Each structure stands twice: as structure tokens, then as C-alpha cells.
Amino acid sequence: MILTDLPEHNLKRFGEYPFLYFNGQALSNRYLLDTANRMAAGLQAQGVKPGDRVIVCMANSPEVFIAYQAVMRAGAIVLPVMHVLHPKEIRFIASASEACAIITSASVLPNVQQAVEGLAVQPLLLVAGLDAANAGLVSERTMDLQTLVELAPELVQKPDLQPDDTAVILFTSGTTGQPKGVMLTHRNLYSNAAAAAALAEQSGEPAGVTLGVLPLAHIYGFTTANTLFLRGGTIVVLAKFSVPEVCQAIQEHRIRRFSAVPAMIQALMADPATDNYDLSSLEIVGSGSAPMPVALIAAVKQRFGVDVYEGYGLSEAAPTVSAHRTGESLKPGSVGRAFPGVELRIADEVGQPLPVGEIGELLVRGENITPGYYQNEAATRAAIQDGWLHTGDVGRLDEDGYLYIVDRKKDLILRGGFNIYPRDLEELIIAHPSVAEVAVVGVPSERMGEEVIAVVVPVPGAMVTEAELLDYCHEHLAKYKTPCGIIFVEALPRSGVGKILKKSLREQIATMAAEQGLI
Structure with a gap:
């Protein structure tokens, strides 16, 4: 399935319902679809063509979900970029991708303008939240995002997208060198979201309401949006992580599970203010991105009565590789079992499989695996060999197929x-x-x-x-x-x-x- 089919699929299957809450306002799935279509038509009117690259760089907001769909509906490729990056980092991505446009917000605009100054390809800057207070930031290549939507043609020219077309290029953080652009196709992203939705439905887990506190301008945003469309779920979006706001959202919306990173979970544990809220609906917190200390997992269970489900993923796998599953054994220290359709191998230095329990490099294969890095054949050849993605992580598998990540090879x-x-x-x-x-x-x-x-x-x-x-x-x-x-x-x-x-x-x-x- 093409990712742009998901909103229509969602509306047809579940009808109109509140898809997300933001700052106390509810926005329906129909509103998101209609606004994405108008934004896509506006992008096309501004010259965005199939295959062009468009950066989305803003804090968590409804516009992130809308922009992702709009860019793809225009036939272009989305480049999610964290709004907290330094202008030099944003500049590298804009230059390397030759992005034709950047969708951002007024608070981030000064950094974006600094980032693109003097670039050979000057991207169009489409800005959410422009008002009189920041009117001085407007230039010839800067346009209010709302104006783009309001002046857009009524109909978007629907491109002929195929499952193996690139939908997203996600530049890695560059913690071990220069960032590389991970190309992800519609097939990569859909297969991973469909696997997550299937596991949830098989376990009888209700779609319900979840909490969006991780950065949406990251692979998490795509995964979450696609899974919500498939399951008919709702998300409460927070602009940034805040212990009181997280607790208030859990209490108000009776949230039973959401995803976080260990640093956020540690902050919840350390803040005595959590005792002032009714968090009794919460049953599961998914943890990823970084290892979760076993001692912290036990402490969370003791204090909140909540299970921590660690999972493992990476951008190159769109992103989930393994996770704990509802109704199955929970093994603290493990990152669960392989996702459906994903193969795992613990390999020696030449890529050959090692016996159960032995430590080696984790290799991954499946429909979710990237075809490679944008304009970087050498990195692609090094990472993907004989169809297997070499993750660079060291791990082991136990007799039940549970994966344990021991460390990064580079660490x-x-x-x-x-x-x-x-x-x-x-x-x-x-x-x-x-x-x-x-x-x-x-x-x-x-x-x-x-x-x-x-x-x-x-x-x-x-x-x-x-x-x-x-x-x-x-x-x-x-x-x-x-x-x-x-x-x-x-x-x-x-x-x-x-x-x-x-x-x-x-x-x-x-x-x-x-x-x-x-x-």
C-alpha cells in the first residue's frame, strides 16, 4: 500500500473521529486529510514536483502530520529534521539533499534562515504561525503556511506513486560521523506499521488514545501516524516533554500506553509531582532509542505498577526490528522478539550465523530494510551485504528468540x-x-x-x-x-x-x- 492511501483507508473504515488533540483542541481525521490535500495542491502550485525533496522542521504540532501527507501527495520526498538541530546541521541536510522547500514554524525560522543563507539552491520557506510579531522575518522566499493552504487550487494533481518509490529520507544524527540520508520507501514504512497494527489486533489491544511526546520530526512521527491510520487510534500531541503535561494528559485521556525514551522515564521517576495525578490507567510504557537499565525497569514497576516494554529499532529498518508483545513473557534487559516479517541473525566477523547465546553483530533482513543511503553508494555497500543490514550493534539471541543488545560495535x-x-x-x-x-x-x-x-x-x-x-x-x-x-x-x-x-x-x-x- 502507498502511504498516501492510509488517510482515506482510515476514514472509510472508522468514519470521522478525533484523530489528535493539541493544546486542548480536537482535530478530526477528515480535517487532517482535507488540509493535507489543500497543502499538497499549494506545494504543487509553488513548483514542487515528484521526486523533489522537502524538509519538515518544526516542534511537535498537528502541522507535522499534515505536512508529511501533503509532501507525499505532491509526489515529493519528506525529509524529517529535528527542530533543535544547530543551523550548521540543518544546512548540511538542506545542501546534501538540495531541498526545494522547508516547512517550519515561526519559532524555528531564524535558525532555518541562517542555515540556508548562501546555499546554491535556495529553498522556499513555508512557515506556520507567522504573525505581526515576526513579520520582519518574511523575505521573498518565505511564505505563510496558512496562506499557502488558503490560496491552493481545489484539486491536487495526484502523482503515480509506487510501493518502492522513496517516501522519506531521514538523515542520521551523525554521532559517529557525517550524517547519512537513509532512504525509506512506501513499502518499507507500510510493512513496519502494518506489522505493529497486526500484533496489536491479534492481542486484542484496543486502539484507544496514546501520547505523542517523542519528536514527530523523526522516524517516530511516521511510524506513529501510519499505525494510527491503520488502527483508528487517537494521539495527544505535546509540543515538548514536560512531566506535568504528560501526567495531565494520562489522567485526562485515560491513556494506557505510550512510547518514551529512558531519559523521559527517568524524569517521571524523579519528579515527586507525579504523585499528584491519577495515573492508574497507564499499563505499559514502550522504551526505545537507548538502552533502559534493568534497575530502572524494576523501579518503574514498583512505583507506578507499569510494565516497560523495551524494543529495538533503527532508521534503516523503518524503524522497528524487535519488541515485547502483549500477552507474552516480559524479559527485562531484552528488547523482545523479532517483528513479523523481520529476520534476525547474530553473526561473526564474516557474516556467518552464530549459535544461540553467543555474542556477535546483529544483522537484519525484511521488507522494512532501507534500499540504501541517498547518493552514497559506498556507505550502502558497507551496510547492506547479501540482503542483510549490518546494524553495527552487538547482541545475542536466547532460546526463545528474545534479542539482547549488548552494545554498539563502535562503543x-x-x-x-x-x-x-x-x-x-x-x-x-x-x-x-x-x-x-x-x-x-x-x-x-x-x-x-x-x-x-x-x-x-x-x-x-x-x-x-x-x-x-x-x-x-x-x-x-x-x-x-x-x-x-x-x-x-x-x-x-x-x-x-x-x-x-x-x-x-x-x-x-x-x-x-x-x-x-x-x-
Whole structure:
């Protein structure tokens, strides 16, 4: 199925109903469809053609869902871009993709204008929320998004889209190098959403109302929209993460499950204000993007009576690879079983399968896997071999088919000839009562090749020392695995979707470790 078929399919199957809530306002599925058609016609009137690239860069809002459908209905390709990126990062994506237009919001417009200044291809800037207060930001290539919709022709010229046409190009975060544009087809995205919808229906899980607090200008936004269309669900969209707003939405809409990242779940656990709300409807929180400490999973269950369903995915897999399933065994520390239609292989260095329980690189195959990277054949050949996507993640499968992610290959620490997986140490250290968050990294060492440093965010008010944590590690770890030092920080650097930026953290910590004489 083509993704632009989903809104009509949704309306025909479920009738008109509130598709989303935003700032107390309900918007129906029919409104979203009609507005997307008018916006698509407006884009075509401005010269957007099939195959053109259009960036969507704005905070969470209904316009994100509408823009995604509008761009595809115009025959163009969507480039979701996080609105919190630096102008230099936005510039790289706009330049590399030769985007013809950027759909954004007034609050983000200054950064976008800075990003595109002097580009060979000057994109049209379509801005939501322009008013008299920011009228000075308007230029020849800047247009109010609402005006585009209101002045659009009545009918959109429907393009002849095929399942294997590119629907989305999602530029990776670039935490391990220059961002690459992951191409995702209609087939990739539809197959993944259909698998999620099928699992939910098989388990008898009602569509209900969910909460949209993760960034919609990311692969999450596409996955959520497609699944909502297929299941007839509703979403409460929050512009940004806020513990009171999340709790208020759960209480008001009787939300029983939603998706988050570990940093958000940690914030909910740490904020005593959650006790002021009725969260009894909540049963499941889905967690992804970064590993969830087993100790935190247990703490969430104890405090809120809520199960945490960890899953695993990546942009190249559109995005879900594995997840825990309702009604099946929940194994803390695991990211569940393979999605329907997705094959998993734990492989050795030459791609051959390893026995159950052994650790190796995770390879993935299925209809959800990207055809490759935009204008980057070398990266495509390196990542996709014999039909298998080499994820770069290290994991193992148990006898029941549950997947355990051990670490990123690039995060593996080689200390004195021994392999050390940072997650093993992180799971131990986070269990200490004075530790709120931890990241373990390897830094260069002339003597050992690499040394192990634990970067710790203490629990507010805790009086924990480096010596105390090192003694704690010595009690539970082999000597070669124990960190050579602990560095305390107020916060860990994170991407817009909550991933700890270990590449930048390693660079910072290497300097600090040298200054403190740890290496």
C-alpha cells in the first residue's frame, strides 16, 4: 500500500473521529486529510514536483502530520529534521539533499534562515504561525503556511506513486560521523506499521488514545501516524516533554500506553509531582532509542505498577526490528522478539550465523530494510551485504528468540587485549542508590590501548565519591573491567531523541581524564 492511501483507508473504515488533540483542541481525521490535500495542491502550485525533496522542521504540532501527507501527495520526498538541530546541521541536510522547500514554524525560522543563507539552491520557506510579531522575518522566499493552504487550487494533481518509490529520507544524527540520508520507501514504512497494527489486533489491544511526546520530526512521527491510520487510534500531541503535561494528559485521556525514551522515564521517576495525578490507567510504557537499565525497569514497576516494554529499532529498518508483545513473557534487559516479517541473525566477523547465546553483530533482513543511503553508494555497500543490514550493534539471541543488545560495535572498549562492553558496567553502576545516570566510555591510553571511564550524574543531594563507586565496582567486577576513574557531571549530552552522544562524550572525557591524571 502507498502511504498516501492510509488517510482515506482510515476514514472509510472508522468514519470521522478525533484523530489528535493539541493544546486542548480536537482535530478530526477528515480535517487532517482535507488540509493535507489543500497543502499538497499549494506545494504543487509553488513548483514542487515528484521526486523533489522537502524538509519538515518544526516542534511537535498537528502541522507535522499534515505536512508529511501533503509532501507525499505532491509526489515529493519528506525529509524529517529535528527542530533543535544547530543551523550548521540543518544546512548540511538542506545542501546534501538540495531541498526545494522547508516547512517550519515561526519559532524555528531564524535558525532555518541562517542555515540556508548562501546555499546554491535556495529553498522556499513555508512557515506556520507567522504573525505581526515576526513579520520582519518574511523575505521573498518565505511564505505563510496558512496562506499557502488558503490560496491552493481545489484539486491536487495526484502523482503515480509506487510501493518502492522513496517516501522519506531521514538523515542520521551523525554521532559517529557525517550524517547519512537513509532512504525509506512506501513499502518499507507500510510493512513496519502494518506489522505493529497486526500484533496489536491479534492481542486484542484496543486502539484507544496514546501520547505523542517523542519528536514527530523523526522516524517516530511516521511510524506513529501510519499505525494510527491503520488502527483508528487517537494521539495527544505535546509540543515538548514536560512531566506535568504528560501526567495531565494520562489522567485526562485515560491513556494506557505510550512510547518514551529512558531519559523521559527517568524524569517521571524523579519528579515527586507525579504523585499528584491519577495515573492508574497507564499499563505499559514502550522504551526505545537507548538502552533502559534493568534497575530502572524494576523501579518503574514498583512505583507506578507499569510494565516497560523495551524494543529495538533503527532508521534503516523503518524503524522497528524487535519488541515485547502483549500477552507474552516480559524479559527485562531484552528488547523482545523479532517483528513479523523481520529476520534476525547474530553473526561473526564474516557474516556467518552464530549459535544461540553467543555474542556477535546483529544483522537484519525484511521488507522494512532501507534500499540504501541517498547518493552514497559506498556507505550502502558497507551496510547492506547479501540482503542483510549490518546494524553495527552487538547482541545475542536466547532460546526463545528474545534479542539482547549488548552494545554498539563502535562503543566496545578494548583494554589490554580484553573486550569490555560498556553496558555491563552501566547496568551495575546505575544500580547504586546515589547514581541517577551513567555512561561508560573508552578513552585512548598509551599503556592499555584504551582505559575505562565512568561518567556519572549523581542523584540530587547525594554525597557520593569516586572512591565509593570504585570500591563498589571492585566488589562486583573483575579487575580488568573496573573503571580507572569516575568523572561526575551535571548532565549527559543527548541527541534530540534521547540518545547519549557517546562520540562527543568520549572526546570531552578524554581531555578531562588526561587533566585529572586518570590516563
